[in-house]
Amino acid sequence: MARETIRKTEAATKHSNMADYAVEVGRFSWADVRAGLAGLPGGKLNIAHEAIDRHVEAGNGDELALRWIAKNGTRTDFTYKDLRRATARFANVLRRLGVARGDRVYSLLGRVPELYITVLGTLKAGSVFSPMFSAFGPEPVKARMEIGGASALVTSKLLYKRKVAPIRQALPNLKCVLLIDGDGQAGEDGLWDLQLLMQAAGDEFETEPMDEEDMALLHFTSGTTGKPKGAVHVHGAVFAHKATGRIALDMKPGDVYWCTADPGWVTGTSYGVIAPLTNGVTMIVDQAEFDAERWYSILEDEKVTVWYTAPTAIRMLMKAGADLVKGRDLSSLRFMASVGEPLNPEAVVWGNEVFGMPFHDNWWQTETGGIMIANYASMDVKPGSMGKPLPGIIAAIVKRTNGDAQEITDPMAIGELALKPGWPSMMRAYLGEEERYRKCFVGDWYISGDLAMRDQDGYFWFVGRADDLIKSAGHLIGPFEVESALMEHPAAAEVGVIGLPDETAGEIVKAYVALKPGFEASEELNLELLGHARKRLGPAVAPKEIVFRTNLPKTRSGKIMRRLLKARELGLPEGDISTLESDEQ
């Protein structure tokens, strides 16, 4: 997949937060990051304090913290001072309702201001925050609240009626439900009108002093490979949120930062709330769903400087065409990054052509709590590579041998992507699944479940999830490689590749392709794509079969669910599909 390396010019990197990767790796220490935080008396800390109050105390309270864009385009602004007051009120509301330190507060909300106030107000009160996608149905909502033992839920009347009321009986711990659009409820059936409570509450609150190891967040994984796991994160994770925001996303005070992820999954919380606010930037939140024109308008009108998005969105922008960018002034944009799925080299190159800078792919997981491997502002980008480990993070390619895991150092050898445990935002448990948690650790390593390679320059390359690797006629084939080759074809908008059992080859490669507008599924196009793949990959690796789909099944966080393509193909049970989003075949 050799694509030309995108070299960084001196002008592009001169003002970046990390001028030289090797130098930073040499001098980085978590103790320095810790020392850079405000903390609370007695060696305590609180994520909410680092995110909001410290800025107010430092005299920056009038800076814009959050600009919320409603579906109808109306803008609402919150300064750091505004957020301090609103989150204090929310924390007082929790106290009044008897929601204590350590209790679990869930949200089931779209991207509305109350969601952001809930995240930070909950942390301020020392309670644990757990987000859910507003699009979840009653069953996923129930499962998540059961696992975490939800005490309180913040939602809307409509979402409550549709998704919570039907399963409320099964949640005896849930003592209060706060409705953001309530009509005067005052505790009947545990329902409360949040606005009324907020008005009655004081706007001063003494932030709960927490220990680094105190639980702060409960994040469920995306459910791409199976039933979602509840990863426990602690207040000390804020060290990593802040440092990675600075180093991997190059955030600086004065930046206008837009993370397009929904706080229903970890990216929307770690990098859609905590990292930007701890770094003192202005964050943009758009209530609406993806729309190419709207997104370009936001980038232009808000003068976004740092933009963090995901491969699915980038592919949709590519599908919408570069013409939409013509005539727009996107000169404020300085840094673009992507996470969540492998980013096809094609998308990196496209970004470079259209925006004059590449998308910087980075890799992490719900379990890691923060970015672990990244392409940096000052580092040359090899399209298709995830980049290099963050300073302070040790990543390796390992092979398991008799209950141990050994690092393999041969360039481009495929193995399991592993991390040396001990960074601050590492999960502390899979709630209620101790055995599953223990299995993640082998020898000295945390095993990610992904397969990757490292090249001679230290760049990491994603191969596939361990479950998705295809073994065909003696070859190990990562779906990403095949998908990326097909994505080079002008007709391909989206590609998912799986292996199917085959008597002679062991497995054969099958590809599902969604087409760009203007292309019709036909036998001819099918042959052309097969031919293109064969030319790019050779006959052993190229798909044997290609089928066209309007859409591929994806999780709510936008990940292609290859296991579902496979289950459907083989007529097997679909397994847990609680996070399934688009399902049009």
Ligand code: ATP
């Ligand atoms: P589950 O664990 O429930 O199956 P999931 O692994 O998709 O779901 P997340 O924690 O949201 O849940 O996603 C992390 C995974 O996403 C990684 O392990 C990896 O497979 C994939 N991923 C994230 N970023 C990248 C990237 N830059 N390149 C390739 N894969 C990525």
Ligand code: MG
């Ligand atoms: Mg996972």
